[in-house]
Amino acid sequence: MNNFLVIFKHYTKRSWMDIIGPLMFTLMPLGIIIFNIVASEENMENGYNLAATGASAVMLIAFQFFCGQILLHYFMKDFRGDMRFRLQAAPVSGTSFIVGAVLASWVFSVIQGLIIIIVTALFFNVYWGNPLITALIFLIVSIMSQLLAALTALLSNKYSTATAISFIYCFGFMILSGVMIGSLGDNALMNFLETRGTPLSLAWRGIHYSGFILDDMNQAWINISILAIMTVVLAVAVFIVAKRRRSV
Amino acid sequence: MLATLNNLVKRYNDTTALDHLNLNVYEGEILGLLGPNGAGKTTAIRALCGLINADSGEITVFGQRQNIKNLSVRRNIGLVTQEITVFKELTAEANLRYFGGLYGLKGVELTANVKEVLEFVGLSEHAKRKPGAFSGGMQRRLNIACALVHRPKLVIMDEPTVGIDPQSRNHILESVKRIAQRGTTVIYTSHYMEEVQAISDRIAIVDSGRVIVEGTLEKLVSLIQHEHAVYLTAVMPSKALEEDLKAIAGVKSVKQNGADYTIVSGANSGNVNRIMEVAVRHGGVKSFSEAKANLEDVFLTLTGKKLRDDGKVS
Ligand SMILES: Nc1ncnc2c1ncn2[C@@H]1O[C@H](COP(=O)(O)OP(=O)(O)OP(=O)(O)O)[C@@H](O)[C@H]1O
Numbered sequence: 001m002n003n004f005l006v007i008f009k010h011y012t013k014r015s016w017m018d019i020i021g022p023l024m025f026t027l028m029p030l031g032i033i034i035f036n037i038v039a040s041e042e043n044m045e046n047g048y049n050l051a052a053t054g055a056s057a058v059m060l061i062a063f064q065f066f067c068g069q070i071l072l073h074y075f076m077k078d079f080r081g082d083m084r085f086r087l088q089a090a091p092v093s094g095t096s097f098i099v100g101a102v103l104a105s106w107v108f109s110v111i112q113g114l115i116i117i118i119v120t121a122l123f124f125n126v127y128w129g130n131p132l133i134t135a136l137i138f139l140i141v142s143i144m145s146q147l148l149a150a151l152t153a154l155l156s157n158k159y160s161t162a163t164a165i166s167f168i169y170c171f172g173f174m175i176l177s178g179v180m181i182g183s184l185g186d187n188a189l190m191n192f193l194e195t196r197g198t199p200l201s202l203a204w205r206g207i208h209y210s211g212f213i214l215d216d217m218n219q220a221w222i223n224i225s226i227l228a229i230m231t232v233v234l235a236v237a238v239f240i241v242a243k244r245r246r247s248v
Numbered sequence: 249m250l251a252t253l254n255n256l257v258k259r260y261n262d263t264t265a266l267d268h269l270n271l272n273v274y275e276g277e278i279l280g281l282l283g284p285n286g287a288g289k290t291t292a293i294r295a296l297c298g299l300i301n302a303d304s305g306e307i308t309v310f311g312q313r314q315n316i317k318n319l320s321v322r323r324n325i326g327l328v329t330q331e332i333t334v335f336k337e338l339t340a341e342a343n344l345r346y347f348g349g350l351y352g353l354k355g356v357e358l359t360a361n362v363k364e365v366l367e368f369v370g371l372s373e374h375a376k377r378k379p380g381a382f383s384g385g386m387q388r389r390l391n392i393a394c395a396l397v398h399r400p401k402l403v404i405m406d407e408p409t410v411g412i413d414p415q416s417r418n419h420i421l422e423s424v425k426r427i428a429q430r431g432t433t434v435i436y437t438s439h440y441m442e443e444v445q446a447i448s449d450r451i452a453i454v455d456s457g458r459v460i461v462e463g464t465l466e467k468l469v470s471l472i473q474h475e476h477a478v479y480l481t482a483v484m485p486s487k488a489l490e491e492d493l494k495a496i497a498g499v500k501s502v503k504q505n506g507a508d509y510t511i512v513s514g515a516n517s518g519n520v521n522r523i524m525e526v527a528v529r530h531g532g533v534k535s536f537s538e539a540k541a542n543l544e545d546v547f548l549t550l551t552g553k554k555l556r557d558d559g560k561v562s
């Protein structure tokens with residue numbers, strides 16, 4: 001337990017010390033949201049700015065996945081380089097390191113997300129749907145993004161490979177969900193991808209289902225369930241891969 | 249016996265890093281591990297620290313079987329890695345506090361140990377600075393300190409003096425002696441003969457994944473007492489001279505370094521005259537001397553490998 005706290009504190013400290021990370025992961029999404037507001041016409045409903053509302057949900061979720069790169073960065077630096085010999089020489093299990101680093105990075109990304117939610121709600125008239133549903137989705141996605149990053153790190157031997165994989169899925173989710181370069185086409189597959197095909201589409205639409213915009217509570221719960229199942233499957237995968245790697 | 253490595257075999261694809269390596273470590277000693285690049289020193293150390301599993305053979309440390317799952321035995325081992333493994337973005341003190349914390353230290357004990365070890369390596373004044381701004385020697389010293397903060401009973405140093413200035417190097421060698429004086433057992437790996445010779449109580453020569461010989465310096469030297477080394481500086485050094493020297497009956501090895509030649513031959517072979525003759529035939533001799541065998545000669549004789557210009561083994 002003592003070990004875990006030491007590791008958690010260590011990664012928390014490092015992730016906040018590096019000022020570029022915090023700035024990039026909060027200012028970038030906020031910048032994109034502002035750009036969306038400026039670029040689209042005034043579109044108010046129920047006192048909320050719809051352009052900002054759409055962009056905010058998407059950015060919140062997309063940047064949770066980008067936040068996984070913080071974990072990736074430290075993991076690859078510490079456990080794929082020479083540092084790993086010093087760390088593994090200590091009486092600390094690999095699991096403690098992984099759990100400590102994942103939780104530190106998770107707290108970091110939750111705070112980033114909260115900043116986005118609070119700033120957009122207060123200053124940009126963004127509607128965040130049903131608080132319970134949004135909180136649940138946000139929480140599940142934040143955990144999922146850390147697990148996805150952990151899996152990527154565990155499966156990669158090189159820093160560049162890990163970063164490449166993570167960029168591919170981060171941008172892949174945005175492109176396939178049709179939120180980055182627009183819809184990829186009007187057919188069954190594309191429609192599925194844009195509604196339920198990626199964690200990003202499931203999550204941001206889930207948030208909008210929970211309020212007046214798409215207004216369908218059942219759909220919101222379906223999306224939450226799918227996201228939760230994905231997260232559990234990922235957690236099992238991370239666990240299995242972590243066990244395997246230790247014995248190599 | 250503090251640790252034993254028994255018949256260790258470790259293969260990486262088609263490289264055999266450890267080839268039935270046997271090594272004993274006695275309590276309180278400084279054991280020098282000397283071996284050329286790729287001899288298997290680091291691999292042996294990693295196995296001893298439980299960082300890798302050997303393919304076969306077994307390791308005992310503090311009476312316990314060592315393997316990658318044994319965490320408790322690590323509490324008493326300190327590993328100074330061959331590469332500098334400190335966090336560049338954290339201060340020297342923060343590095344030490346983290347590594348101490350991983351070994352379960354906390355509160356006043358952690359603070360006291362950190363302070364002591366900073367003093368020990370002469371970095372007290374730089375406690376609040378980040379190692380990114382340190383000189384190579386200071387980084388090396390911090391690298392060592394990070395392995396001492398939990399006061400291990402066994403300290404393993406993998407080439408702790410690579411690439412640093414002579415002053416830092418002496419500081420480190422002195423520290424190793426002081427660590428040993430406190431009763432800590434030290435395993436010291438190096439490329440540098442004179443370091444190993446200067447600080448080790450016992451020396452093990454490692455080559456091609458096995459320990460070729462182990463013992464005190466005196467014992468190793470006595471092993472080749474029948475050897476005899478001649479040093480000469482040629483006026484006109486050439487490959488042909490080297491070849492002709494090698495051709496002399498009784499000459500076991502010839503090593504050329506610029507104009508300097510080291511010729512090892514059997515003692516009492518009366519080769520000095522013949523060596524001179526050959527050298528004169530090839531243009532003459534600027535200087536000439538004979539020497540008793542030292543660790544370098546032991547190494548050359550036993551491994552057939554040369555020393556590098558800088559005193560390293562190649
Ligand atoms: N992880 C690895 N994968 C493949 N080969 C390896 C690995 N580790 C070591 N080897 C090989 O095993 C042999 C022994 O390497 P090792 O690092 O133990 O030697 P060393 O004596 O420490 O050398 P050096 O003086 O260069 O540090 C070398 O041939 C090396 O290339």
Ligand SMILES: [Mg+2]
Pocket residue numbers: 289290291330406
């Ligand atoms: Mg080595």
